[in-house]
Amino acid sequence: xxxxxxxxxxxxxxxxxxxxxxxxxxxxxxxxxxxxxxxxxxxxxxxxxxxxxxxxxxxxxxxxxxxxxxxxxxxxxxxxxxxxxxxxxxxxxxxxxxxxxxxxxxxxxxxxxxxxxxxxxxxxxxxxxxxxxxxxx
Numbered sequence: 001x002x003x004x005x006x007x008x009x010x011x012x013x014x015x016x017x018x019x020x021x022x023x024x025x026x027x028x029x030x031x032x033x034x035x036x037x038x039x040x041x042x043x044x045x046x047x048x049x050x051x052x053x054x055x056x057x058x059x060x061x062x063x064x065x066x067x068x069x070x071x072x073x074x075x076x077x078x079x080x081x082x083x084x085x086x087x088x089x090x091x092x093x094x095x096x097x098x099x100x101x102x103x104x105x106x107x108x109x110x111x112x113x114x115x116x117x118x119x120x121x122x123x124x125x126x127x128x129x130x131x132x133x134x135x136x137x
Contacts (some may be wrong), residue, residue: 004048004051006047007047014038017031050087058073070098070099072099
């Protein structure tokens, strides 16, 4: 079962999602960086978690007016992403940033539900540095 849990308090949101995001810091570095910059009195546009069987599957954080950052904690099937889109359709979502395939699918589902069009604006990747090779200088 897919559910949406919205947060109003920054500290409660941080306490819930920071440990989950920290397990894969490379993948979630954008959300973690923004999360760390938030103060207790900050007022993000949106903070939420999509739950799959009562466990966090997708973390949503919006501090910028044009995009919501999505951090995928556990895999969701296309049917589950469709359910998530139905839960999110009441929220004003101007854009999504996250893992490409998931964001493309979810944004298309949201566009269909809202009778809008979805388009890709940025196609970027995250690279992880595993090893530094000395040049012998």
